[in-house]
Amino acid sequence: MPARIDAVSMLQGLALGLLFTTAAARISATRAGAATGGLSLFRVVTMRGDMLIGLARQDIPGSGTGPEADRLAGRIAAEGELTAWRYVVRRGADGTTRLVARDRVCLLRQDVLMLEPHAPAIPVLPPPGP
Numbered sequence: 001m002p003a004r005i006d007a008v009s010m011l012q013g014l015a016l017g018l019l020f021t022t023a024a025a026r027i028s029a030t031r032a033g034a035a036t037g038g039l040s041l042f043r044v045v046t047m048r049g050d051m052l053i054g055l056a057r058q059d060i061p062g063s064g065t066g067p068e069a070d071r072l073a074g075r076i077a078a079e080g081e082l083t084a085w086r087y088v089v090r091r092g093a094d095g096t097t098r099l100v101a102r103d104r105v106c107l108l109r110q111d112v113l114m115l116e117p118h119a120p121a122i123p124v125l126p127p128p129g130p
Contacts, residue, residue: 039124040068041087041099044107045114052118053084054101054127069117080109085127101127 038057061071076082085101
């Protein structure tokens, strides 16, 4: 009988752990979304590799009702290219890691193999001014 009680308590512990892990993941995703401000990040896979790009939300086409990634893919398909900021991980002066805009890149329709939204787990700095 004690083995059954141990199994039940173990399952209850696993269920509670899963519940807390899910809640923590939602909180961190919400904080990450708030940390990006008016910026949307996407992971782009090209023939040469993958990169992280960032676009201001107002630069993503407003037409259509689908997710941002679908609207952005439609824009690349329609216009044939997209210019965005490439983001990389850098260390700040205080030693913390963060995503910073490195340079502007132009993605061509024939080079983009996959595009997916990215929810950063670290702070994101806005791109430099014009």
